[in-house]
Amino acid sequence: MVASEVSSVLDLDRVLIVPTAAQPFKDPRGPAAGDHRVTMCRLAVAGDPRFEVSTVDVDRGGTTFTIDTLRDLSREYPGATLFFIAGADALARFSDWRDSSLLPELATFVAVTRPGHSMAALPGPFEVVEAPGLDVSSTDVRRRVGEGRPIRYLVPQPVADYIDEHDLYSGGRDD
Template sequence: MGGTFDPVHHGHLVAASEVQARFDLDEVIFVPTGEPWQKGAREVSPAEDRYLMTVIATASNPRFSVSRADIDRDGPTYTVDTLQDLRASRPDAELFFITGADALAQILSWRDAEKLFGLAHFIGVTRPGYTLDDHHLPDGSVSLVEVPALAISSTACRDRVALGEPVWYLVPDGVVQYIQKRNLYADRTIGCRSE
């Protein structure tokens, strides 16, 4: 499951858990993006902070892990590189790529979109506010899965922190504490959405 995870929240974790159970996956690997090419409009928090928050959030689940593949690769993050790196590190694994309805809608605009479907089976999950649709992606390359609806976004979490509003129970406790400790999102521009 790729994402900016700025910060990781319970919407990500519920989606990952649901897909893990539904497809009986051995492992769900969270892959925080390096330099996100589609998020040019706002400053993204340092990769190391996003990586550590994702580690904190997933530490208690034996089936969850976090990969540094994207943050350790120079340059902007492209999912085709992510999948090729994961394939190289796990040559015998069958790969699935979990993505929310909003990100799935953009998939055809991703670099080397036609290659992606040979590298992994895509799983689109429901997300409040977006319509889940297979966008005529190649036959058999995408599964659509309904997951418990959590209307949480990282954008809203960042805005809440900037306004002094609580993010308890939207993100794991350790992530609330990490945000405070590192003083993340304190003086950002409200409503600076990124997709």
């Protein structure tokens, strides 16, 4: 939903959904394997021509740093103007990101409103897009699955079906 809103507001030609290999600020045991995350992203955006899933980070492997992602995408899409879309909660830690002072040279950073997070406290010059106030996070989805609680309406139904089919996030075989 956020990608759709930003795409519309900024009139973007295409939005790349880029699942990470391993996020530096999260427990590496939390997310599903990269191939599962790529598949879930593809299921989530299937049928919407504005979106494409890039495997640049999963293919590179290791810890994913935004500086590497943006450098790789700049090589893959020479001459393209890149926008990096993230929630206000993630961008609140922007100064902790590797080579954060170099990042604005590679992309325009778009801060998307998140319930409970102040846009005024953000540490950088970000373009701000107001998105509908759904407070859904991947951490919450994983927690709910692990607790056996429903995730219907929090993720697209094909993604919920895939999580269930592969027993992701519940301590089963594919975590």
